[in-house]
Amino acid sequence: MGETLEALLKLQSVELRLVxxxxxLSRQSAAVDAQQDRIKQLxxxxxxxxxxxxxRQKGAAALELDLKSREEDVAKLRASLNTAKTNxxxxxILTQLNTVKADNSRLEDQALRLMQQVDEARVKAExxxxxxxxxxxxxxxxxxxxxxxVGRLEEMIAKLQQERxxxxxxxxxxxxxxFERIASMREGEAMAKIEIEGKKPPYEYICGGCFMxxxxxxxxxxxTRDELRFCDHCGRILYLAGEGAGGDSxxxxxxxxxxxxxxxxxxxx
Numbered sequence: 085m086g087e088t089l090e091a092l093l094k095l096q097s098v099e100l101r102l103v104x105x106x107x108x109l110s111r112q113s114a115a116v117d118a119q120q121d122r123i124k125q126l127x128x129x130x131x132x133x134x135x136x137x138x139x140r141q142k143g144a145a146a147l148e149l150d151l152k153s154r155e156e157d158v159a160k161l162r163a164s165l166n167t168a169k170t171n172x173x174x175x176x177i178l179t180q181l182n183t184v185k186a187d188n189s190r191l192e193d194q195a196l197r198l199m200q201q202v203d204e205a206r207v208k209a210e211x212x213x214x215x216x217x218x219x220x221x222x223x224x225x226x227x228x229x230x231x232x233x234v235g236r237l238e239e240m241i242a243k244l245q246q247e248r249x250x251x252x253x254x255x256x257x258x259x260x261x262x263f264e265r266i267a268s269m270r271e272g273e274a275m276a277k278i279e280i281e282g283k284k285p286p287y288e289y290i291c292g293g294c295f296m297x298x299x300x301x302x303x304x305x306x307x308t309r310d311e312l313r314f315c316d317h318c319g320r321i322l323y324l325a326g327e328g329a330g331g332d333s334x335x336x337x338x339x340x341x342x343x344x345x346x347x348x349x350x351x352x353x
Contacts, residue, residue, distance in 0.1 A: 086310020088256065089323045092263055095251040096275050102244045103272035109237040112230045119223045126216040133209040140202045147195040154188050262312065266319060276320040278303050294318035 085093075161181040168174035252260055266274035276293030280303065289298050296317040305313055306324045313322045 085306075085323065088259060088310045088312075089306075089321075091251070091255045092259065092275060092321060093323065095248065095255055095260075095263065096267070096272070098244060098248040098251050099267055099272040099274070102241065102248060105237055105240050105244060109234060109241065112234050112237065115226055116223070116230055119219065119226050123216065123219050123223060126212055126219055130209055130212045130216060133205050133212060137202055137205040137209065140198045140205065144195050144198040144202065147191055147198065151188060151191050151195065154184055154191070157184055158188070259312065263321065266321065270318070270320065274321055275323055276315060276318070277325050278306070278322050291315040291318060291320065291322065293320040298322070 158181065161177055161184065164177045165174060165181070168177055255263065263274045270293070273293060276291050278298065279290040279292050281288040281290060287300070289300050289303050290296070291298050294315060294317050296315070298315055298317075302313045302322050303324060305311060306322065314320065315322055
């Protein structure tokens with residue numbers, strides 16, 4: 085494997101570790117955010133139940149005032165029964181009295197239901213308040229442990245960034261630009277090993293990134309030249325893993341079915 089691809093592999097190794105640590109750091113922030121969202125949700129629910137309780141209390145109070153006024157009407161109608169001069173007048177007053185009493189009975193039932201709903205809302209509000217207190221305590225614990233973990237991860241990122249800068253410093257700038265563009269789209273995985281399948285020719289060449297078949301000319305070119313070859317499907321930079329890259333050498337004869345000149349796609353280094 086040529087010096088350029090060797091340098092890119094070292095860079096990708098650091099890049100992938102950076103991506104992993106940054107993802108862990110993001111999860112720490114997400115845990116705090118999730119707990120804060122939970123607290124906001126509980127606060128909103130508590131406020132809703134509180135407002136609901138107040139509104140129903142006001143409704144019940146208004147009904148009680150109305151009932152008090154109607155009871156006075158009942159008393160007046162009952163007094164009128166005693167002063168009625170004719171049966172017709174008596175019957176009319178009695179009908180009105182019964183109507184008012186029936187209305188009062190419905191209002192009493194409505195007021196009772198409202199007070200029951202008030203009690204239920206209070207119970208629910210108390211449950212939510214307890215959950216809110218517990219969630220607030222949990223947030224404090226999450227923030228404490230998260231702060232410790234964030235500090236550790238940020239220290240790791242700083243060290244890895246230095247290592248990455250050092251690894252990137254030996255990569256030619258045009259190649260580095262290509263690597264960084266692909267890495268930004270592939271969560272740091274800008275390179276893919278060419279997997280060679282088969283015990284004898286014809287071999288099948290597979291991109292280790294997307295697991296799609298690729299042209300044999302890519303493997304042939306990389307055996308003889310230090311250049312960038314790309315997967316036609318995922319766009320990753322291809323490499324052959326030999327002893328220098330810590331992998332297995334391609335099977336003997338793999339180049340028999342590749343283009344003799346290893347014609348590339350115009351993206352050679």
